[in-house]
Amino acid sequence: xxxxxxxxxxxxxxxxxxxxxxxxxxxxxxxxxxxxxxxxxxxxxxxxxxxxxxxxxxxxxxxxxxxxxxxxxxxxxxxxxxxxxxxxxxxxxxxxxxxxxxxxxxxxxxxxxxxxxxxxxxxxxxxxxxxxxxxxxxxxxxxxxxxxxxxxxxxxxxxxxxxxxxxxxxxxxxxxxxxxxxxxxxxxxxxxxxxxxxxxxxxxxxxxxxxxxxxxxxxxxxxxxxxxxxxxxxxxxxxxxxxxxxxxxxxxxxxxxxxxxxxxxxxxxxxxxxxxxxxxxxxxxxxxxxxxxxxxxxxxxxxxxxxxxxxxxxxxxxxxxxxxxxxxxxxxxxxxxxxxxxxxxxxxxxxxxxxxxxxxxxxxxxxxxxxxxxxxxxxxxxxxxxxxxxxxxxxxxx
Numbered sequence: 001x002x003x004x005x006x007x008x009x010x011x012x013x014x015x016x017x018x019x020x021x022x023x024x025x026x027x028x029x030x031x032x033x034x035x036x037x038x039x040x041x042x043x044x045x046x047x048x049x050x051x052x053x054x055x056x057x058x059x060x061x062x063x064x065x066x067x068x069x070x071x072x073x074x075x076x077x078x079x080x081x082x083x084x085x086x087x088x089x090x091x092x093x094x095x096x097x098x099x100x101x102x103x104x105x106x107x108x109x110x111x112x113x114x115x116x117x118x119x120x121x122x123x124x125x126x127x128x129x130x131x132x133x134x135x136x137x138x139x140x141x142x143x144x145x146x147x148x149x150x151x152x153x154x155x156x157x158x159x160x161x162x163x164x165x166x167x168x169x170x171x172x173x174x175x176x177x178x179x180x181x182x183x184x185x186x187x188x189x190x191x192x193x194x195x196x197x198x199x200x201x202x203x204x205x206x207x208x209x210x211x212x213x214x215x216x217x218x219x220x221x222x223x224x225x226x227x228x229x230x231x232x233x234x235x236x237x238x239x240x241x242x243x244x245x246x247x248x249x250x251x252x253x254x255x256x257x258x259x260x261x262x263x264x265x266x267x268x269x270x271x272x273x274x275x276x277x278x279x280x281x282x283x284x285x286x287x288x289x290x291x292x293x294x295x296x297x298x299x300x301x302x303x304x305x306x307x308x309x310x311x312x313x314x315x316x317x318x319x320x321x322x323x324x325x326x327x328x329x330x331x332x333x334x335x336x337x338x339x340x341x342x343x344x345x346x347x348x349x350x351x352x353x354x355x356x357x358x359x360x361x362x363x364x365x366x367x368x369x370x371x372x373x374x375x376x377x378x379x380x381x382x383x384x385x386x387x388x389x390x391x392x393x394x395x396x397x398x
Contacts, residue, residue, distance in 0.1 A: 007035050007107060009162075011230040012201040014209065016171070016221075023049025024169050024224035027057065029064050032246055033110040036064075036075070039121070039228045040102035041169035043143075049224070052098055055086065068247035072104035072117035073152040076141055080150060083142025092144060099142030103167040110244055112234045114157040114165070124166040124190070125157070126197045131190065162233040164197045171225030172208075177215040184215050201229060243282075243308035249290045258283055261308055270315045278317050282308060285321045293323040 007030070017024060023042040028035065038060075042052035059082050063075065070078070079100070083089070087096050103121040107114050116123045118136020125132050134155045140146050173189050176182065196207045208227065242264050243257045261282060265271045271278070286306050293304050304323040311318070 006030075007109060008230040008232055010201040012205045012228070014205055014225060014227040016209075016225040017045070017049075018221050018224050019046040021046060021050035022224035023052055024171065024226040025053040025057065026226055026228055027060055029060070031069065033244070034069060034106060034108045036072075037105045037107070037167065037228055037230070038075075038102060039167040039169055039226050040100050041121075041171075041224070041226070042100045043098040045224060052100070056083070056100060059083070059086075068245075068250065068253060069106070071154050072106050072115050073154045075104045076102075076117050076119050076152040077150065080141045080146055081148050084146065084148050087142070089142065089144045089146075090148075094144055097144045099140050099146060101140050102169065103136060105165070105167060107232065109235055110237055110241070112159040112237060114159060114232075116155045116157065117152045119152065121167065121169070123155070123157075124168075124193055126164045126193075127161050129198070131194055133190075159232060159234045162231065164229065164231050166193060166227065166229045168227040169224065171223045172212060172227065174223050175212060175216055175225075176219045176222055177217050181219060184212075188215075201231065204229065238309075240309045240311055241307060242310055243306065245286075245304075245306040247304065249286065249293075249304060249306070251290070254283065254286045254290060257286065257306070257308075264310070268310070268312065271310060271317060274317065278319070282319050285319055289321050289323045 013026060015024065015026060023044045025040050025042065027038040027040065030036070040053070040056060042049055042056055044052055056079065059079055060075070063070065063078055067074070067078075083099055087098060088094055089097060089099075101120040103116065103118040103123055105114060105116045105123065116134055116136070118134065119139055119141045121136050123134040123136065125134075134157070136155075137150075137152050139150050139152070168189075172184055172192075173186050174183050177184065192208060192211050196204045199207065212225065243261055245253060245257055258279065262275065262279060265275045265278065289304050289306060305321065307318075307320045309318045309320075310316075
């Protein structure tokens with residue numbers, strides 16, 4: 001599994017198409033502190049199924065080049081709309097009726113959080129030897145009967161202890177076999193996981209495949225088989241960091257982060273008193289990154305960053321942004337943030353001009369500008385740094 005060393009203690013992939021190729025596929029994507037794991041069961045087997053998986057993979061590749069950290073529910077919703085639109089599957093007169101069932105998982109390492117959304121696909125996991133299951137939504141993706149506006153459900157799973165996690169298509173449970181040729185079924189599949197989850201992932205893979213073959217016996221394989229599993233343990237995280245956004249921002253991401261910040265501030269007595277000022281500053285600084293950053297226009301893999309930290313011991317809140325810009329825009333960003341607190345612009349003109357003389361015009365490739373401002377009863381300090389074309393802005397509220 002790609003990136004497994006970075007994200008997981010152990011991992012397992014079982015992919016057994018019914019034919020040489022098939023309609024089951026798995027997909028991975030990662031950024032610096034998060035990764036996506038998907039097991040998808042597309043319509044069909046063999047070559048027709050493989051063409052469907054190619055279409056879905058292309059859609060996912062496109063999605064992750066245009067969206068930063070979409071929620072798993074949004075991934076399923078996007079696939080739902082795009083499959084229906086691409087194949088024109090809006091009525092019974094459509095020439096095809098293809099889609100998928102599957103599970104999408106996002107693991108946020110820095111937050112010790114798993115977010116899961118399923119389309120007729122369950123997430124199985126064990127904590128302290130106890131079996132748990134998240135069932136997902138009973139709604140398929142992309143078919144004629146699929147509602148194009150359906151809202152899939154995100155399920156949050158906090159990682160507080162080591163756990164084993166499994167996503168599987170229906171290849172195991174639908175396989176006919178045994179004395180009467182019945183499907184394996186969910187109950188027997190659950191028992192298999194319970195009997196083997198304490199083993200290493202490599203051993204689990206061997207045990208699960210042996211059990212599948214034993215159940216199948218002389219019966220024909222009737223579906224593709226895909227199972228993704230991994231073991232994950234809680235990471236040491238910076239408890240003070242409430243918001244950490246890295247990559248290209250969208251209005252949806254900013255709103256989600258603002259809602260999270262507001263909910264957190266509501267629970268802290270001293271922070272609640274500063275909520276209005278902090279929220280205005282946070283939204284303004286995040287919007288400045290969204291509006292002015294040049295990162296998306298550059299060939300390099302630049303990563304804009306927005307961070308909000310709360311220091312309960314000193315009763316301080318810190319908001320930091322970091323993004324690529326030019327010198328003119330850098331000054332505009334600073335002016336926008338300063339204006340929130342009615343600062344005297346003459347207070348900063350002289351140091352800004354003095355430091356700017358040392359910098360290269362335009363993108364300030366080799367220069368830097370630093371401005372420190374302090375005042376009472378507002379945000380106590382704002383810091384602006386432009387270095388090699390990047391602008392870092394910080395606001396401290398104490």
